[in-house]
Amino acid sequence: MFAVLKTGGKQYKVQSGDILRVEKIAADAGEKVQFNEILMVGSTVGTPIVAGAAVQAEVIDQIKGEKVIHFVKRRRKHSSQRTKGHRQQLTLLKVTEILEKGADKTGVKTAVGAGSVDAGKPAAKAVAPKPAKGGDDxxxxxxxxxxxxxxxxxxxxxxxxxxxxxxxxxxxxxxxxxxxxxxxxxxxxxxxxxxxxxx
CATH class of the missing domain: 1.10.150 (DNA polymerase; domain 1)
Known part of the structure; x- marks a missing residue:
């Protein structure tokens, strides 16, 4: 059985045992994580997600992607050029289980990374801590x-x-x-x- 999950603004088609590279997830190597934004499981298509479905995976390692060189040069502008390098932070996962119904959250961390939100809970608004009284300008x-x-x-x-x-x-x-x-x-x-x- 396969599933289509969404994380980091991207969609991945996975099966049990697959090794997957996704946008960085806040979890350490060896931890189990659960994806709750499941768009499709087998022949069941979500509207937009499949209620109660989940994909569980084990974090293998936190890695970096290939280095990408970004070069900008403006024509007719003397010495106007810039080179920047970037390596995307990624998480290496092994898919352990695809749950079609009755996703169990006990003892499993919800996978939250770039663009991912726990499907069961609304996204909490980030509240900046107020500076301590007597703080300087x-x-x-x-x-x-x-x-x-x-x-x-x-x-x-x-x-x-x-x-x-x-x-x-x-x-x-x-x-x-x-x-x-x-x-x-x-x-x-x-x-x-x-x-x-x-x-």
């Missing part, structure tokens, strides 16, 4: 606007003292977490934060 830092300040608050950074105390490892982790790509060192946030924390 991080927009005083060079290059920080309202959007970037919100990201810093979500990461738990609300004061200049926190930024001033960052170690090189914490700077690298924050660069990676918030896709800053060297902005912290380039803009001199730590030095600015030290001055602002004093004043």
């Amino acid at each position: 991080l927009k005083k830092l060079s290059g920080v606007g309202p959007a970037l300040e919100k990201k810093l608050h979500e990461a738990g950074v609300t004061t200049f003292a926190q930024i001033a105390a960052w170690t090189p490892e914490q700077v690298a982790a924050m660069d990676q977490k918030l896709s800053f790509k060297g902005r912290i060192e380039r803009e001199g946030w730590i030095e600015q934060a030290k001055e602002l924390a004093k004043g």
Whole structure:
């Protein structure tokens, strides 16, 4: 028996025992995950999904896809060219079971990745945590606007003292977490934060 499941904005036709590469799912190697957005099972076609159907799989590993080179060059614009590389984060799965009815969720993690939502529950609205009382105005830092300040608050950074105390490892982790790509060192946030924390 085969099933057609949807995850990460894509559809996959699977059978028990298939090895599958899908958009990254928040699960560790060895964990069992369950897909609830099933569009078709055998000859049963969903409207849009098949009620009660599920596909269970075991996570083999978190991997990266092939490197894709993106090159942009504008004609008649001297020195206007840009090369970017990208490797998509993927999850390697082994399909263990296709459940046509009575999908059991006990002990199995619901697979939620890019574009996937648990079919049984409405998508919860993301609520940004409010900055702690007495938090500093991080927009005083060079290059920080309202959007970037919100990201810093979500990461738990609300004061200049926190930024001033960052170690090189914490700077690298924050660069990676918030896709800053060297902005912290380039803009001199730590030095600015030290001055602002004093004043």
